Structures are given as structure tokens and as C-alpha cells.
Amino acid sequence: MTIKQLSIFIENKSGTLIRVLDLLSKANIQIIASTIADTKDYGIYRVVCDQPTQAYLLLRENGINVQLADVFALSIDDTPGQAAEAVRLLSSEGVSILYMYSFLWKGKGVLVMRTNPSEKAKEIITIKKIGFLTEADFR
Amino acid sequence: MSKFPVPDNSCEFFDQEHECMTREQIEALQVERLKETIARCMKNPIYKQRLEEAGITPDSITCVADVRKLPFTTKQDLRENYPFGLACVPLRDCVRLHSSSGTTGNPTVILHTQNDLDEWANQVARNLWMVGLRPEDVFQNSSGYGMFTGGLGFQYGAERLGMLTVPAAAGNSLRQIKFIRDFGTTALHAVPSYVTRLYEVMQEQGVDPRKDTQLKVLAIGAEPHSEEQRKRIENMLGVKAYNSFGMSEMCGPGVGFECKEQNGLHFWEDYYIVEIVDPETLEPVPDGEIGELILTSICREAMPLIRYRTRDLTRVLGRTCPCGRNHIRIDRMRGRSDDMIVLRGVNIFPIQIEKILMQFPELASNYLITLTSDADNDNMLVEVELEELFTDDFPRLLDLEKRIRRALKDEILLTPHVKLVPKGSLPVSEGKAVRVVDKRKVYQ
Secondary structure, three states: OEEEEEEEEEEOOOOHHHHHHHHHHHOOOOEEEEEEEEOOOEEEEEEEEOOHHHHHHHHHHOOOOEEEEEEEEEEEOOOOOHHHHHHHHHHOOOOEEEEEEEEEEOOEEEEEEEEEOHHHHHHHHHHOOOEEOOHHHHO | OOOOOOOOOOOOOOOHHHHOOOHHHHHHHHHHHHHHHHHHHOOOHHHHHHHHHOOOOHHHOOOHHHHHHOOOEOHHHHHHOOOOOOOOOOHHHEEEEEEOOOOOOOOOEEEEEHHHHHHHHHHHHHHHHHOOOOOOOEEEEOOOOOOOHHHHHHHHHHHHHOOEEEOOOOOOHHHHHHHHHHOOOOEEEEOHHHHHHHHHHHHHOOOOHHHHOOOOEEEEEOOOOOHHHHHHHHHHHOOEEEEEEEEOOOOEEEEEEEOOOOOOEEEOOOOEEEEEEOOOOOOEOOOOOOEEEEEEEOOOOOOOOOOEEEEEEEOEEEOOOOOOOOOOEEOOOOEEOOOOEEEOOEEEOHHHHHHHHOOOOOEEEEEEEEEEEOOOOEEEEEEEEEOOOOOOOHHHHHHHHHHHHHHHHHHHOOOOEEEEEOOOOOOOOOOOOOOEEEOOOOOO
């Protein structure tokens, strides 16, 4: 029900992002969606790509601080109010969202999120029949 | 009748007899006291062995330069013989001990007889008198008390001079300012970075130090600071600020102090023999050239130290002075010949920081300490590489930083800024890693 996302620890310094992107590009890994969250000192670059495990091993080998995180990729209609509805279903059951970002994929909206607790989120997604994507959808 | 008479206010000198000696008189006294010190050291088995190996007896000393025949003593010697191994008198004759910060896991202990304490107080009183303080003054000591010698050292010295002495100790700026105003404090002792902090709080409280306080003299020390910093302190508070040098190994504060000329610190040569040597060759350097300060305490009973390597780098400015004192003038400290960091009056070795960082499995082994100074404070930044990205939650990363900060504070007694950095992002140097970058403008 979840997909693997790359979480990459980067310094707020010029040249650090390009190093990661070059490595991915040389290995022919396609980035599908990404976002950077930052503090004053550093950031976490979160990436959905077509080959997350290969990308993870590659970055690790090159000495980059990277983690594979399990995140949900909820599929919603690309119309106003759909994101609100999905989030409401989760939060009304006490699931909190640690972070979230969204993108368009084949005419549908995708909400990428990490939740706490994630088991509870799985239950709700099943019961409420919320659509979701799997890794196979991005290959 | 006091055992320690205080001169008339009009006298410029607290101890005219010793302060105004000619160079010849100083050197004759040094020879006499060095011989006595060697005889005293012979009572300690470790010193005895060392001196015998060097073929030294008290009679080996015929002039001050003969001090160069003696073996050096180091901080390592003090650590290896912790706590009482270098005592030259029985413990029953000792009345006090002080210890260096004690945070390195290898503290150094310094013992004092009653006579040592009396002489220490005399030195501090001599210094404070020299810069114009008299029994009518109110002296507030905003230095840490306890094992740190800046507390009791100034306390007893200020009392010896006859001042009303306020043991305010460090911290709690609002209370410090209240004391300054309520008690009519005219003289204050603090580390320079704390003085700027006090001024900041005065401004926040709408206190004008020139109008609302009677402050006129500051003793600043225990932390390296530049001439610019002194000028800034003087302008902020409308006072004269005098540089103080001390080290617990010699007794504490009092070893050297600036006179009103503010042109170098007079080191009291009736108490110490001062040498400046090349830290590599250990050979003396000419006056004016920078080298390592070597001190021999020639007036101490409990733990005299022979040719103690202070690791402080400085130079001789002169051996005469318009103030009438012919005791050697030493420049402000220019740095260290070892890797010890002096920050806000606290002595820190990088190894202490390393020890703490290595307790966190989340961290890699590469780290960098950067020291900076802004207008008001000296600061420490500790950057450390992350071994594994164990989470992609910011709160957990911030929590790790917080835990590191707290552990460091417990170890080094001040709170650095801690910054996690990605693995491989800190410079890796060939050979000996550069762990400390000092960007403070204090050694100019």
C-alpha cells in the first residue's frame, strides 16, 4: 500500500543538490516528484522515482546520507476539495500527517504523505476505499 | 593591628618596597627565592629525582639565567601526579585546594598553605591598588566561585585591600545590575564577554551605566580578548578596563595585571621568574618576539612549579615602565601552543567534545569546531557529520541536535550551537585533522 521514497540529507550549500541529481541522472533514474524541506542549516530532499531501491544503493555507495521511507501515494481526482476530503478522512480518525506534497500523474492528483501511526492510516484507506498508487505504477 | 597594613590612600603603591625595586634588586631577590624554592622542591620525591638527574642543587643558581638549567614542568606532570604527587609540604600544612575546570577527566589540583593564600591575596590587592582602587571602593566579583580561582582569588585580594567586596558570582544579570546600583559598586571583575552581556541587559532595562551606576574600574581576564574589545567595554560603560592574567597553577588571578599605562601586564617578578621560549626548541627568544610563556613560582610553599610550560603565547614588551614599577611587562596572550580553547573563561580541549560526540551512534567521526565572535559574545559552533540518515523527520533531527547540545553543555559547561551536516561534507585534511577553526578577532 506504500511506496518507497528517497529521503536525502543535504546541506544548505551550493553544489550539494547538483551532486545528487547528477548521480541519479547518470544511472538513468527518473525523478517523478520531489520536494525540499529545509531548516536554517540543512534540508531533506524527498524524491519519488522509478527505481527507488537502485537509487538508494547508488547514493549510499557514494557516501550520501539517504534513507528509504515508506510513504503513501494517495490517488485523488484532480478537482477542488479532493485533497481536503482525503486529509479529513485520515485526521478525523486521529492519524497525523508528518509531511505531504502533491503532483499530477496521468490526469489524477497524487498526495504523497508520511503519517503517524501508519498502520491506522492503512486501515482507514482500506475501509474508506481511498485510491492509492504502488511502486509498480511508477516503473 | 593588621598583619597586613594597608598604605595611605595617597600612596601609589600597595607594596612600595617590592613594586619599586630596581632591576638589580629584583634579580637578587629572584636568585635568593629560586634557591629556596629548589630546596623546598627537594622535599618532594618526584622533583628530587628530576633535579638530581639534572645535577641541580640550590647552589647551582648564581644568577637568574641559571633557571634555564632546570627541567620543565608540564600540565601532564600535574595530571600524572594527581592529586597530591607534587606537593612539597605535608597535607596537614595545606589549607585549600583549587582544581582546573576538572572537565577533562584529568583535572589538575593545586594546593595552598595559609601563607600561599596570604601572598596570593597580596598580589591581587597590589594589582587592584595599582589601578586606583582604595578601601572606599565597592568591588563586585562577577566571576564564578568554587574551584575556579577567579572567585575566591579576587574575593580575598579585594578584601585584603580593604574594599567592601560583593561575591556576586557569575550569571543572573538582572541581579548583578541591581547590586551594582544598590551597593554603589565602583569596580567589577568579570570575563569580557560577560561584561558585554551585562551592558546589553542594562540597555534593555533602560539603565545608563554612566548616569545610573558608579562603575569606574573593570578587571577583565580569564578569556582572550582584543584591544578593540577592551576599548568597546570602556566606551560602553564609561570605565577603565584592565587586563588581568592568572592561572590556577601559579595561584590564580594576580600573576599579572595592567597598570594605568595599559601597555602590557606587569608580571610580579618577586613571585615569578618569567621566560619566553620558542615552543619547538625551548630556547629563549629575544624580548619582543613571540614565544611560549614559562613561569617559575618562587614564593609558593605547597606546590611551587619549576619552569611551568603555560602553553600561552606572548612576548616581552619591556622591563621598565613610566608607572615606576620595573617588573617585566608582558603582552596580552596571543594564542596557545597546544589545542586548548579558551571560551568565555572556560578551558576546553577538543578531545572533550570528541568524546561526547562519539557517544552518539547516529554521528560519524568527522567534526569541526568553529569559534566566532560577534559584537557581544564568543560563540562555538560544532558541526558533526551524520553517520546514517536514521529518520526523515525534522523533529527527530532537531531532537538529536538538542541531545548533543545538552551532553556537550554537561561536559564543557557552556552551550555550543550544534549543526548536523551530511557525511563527507566536512573537510578531511591530510594527516592531523583540523578540528578547530578560530575566527575570533582576539589575538590582534
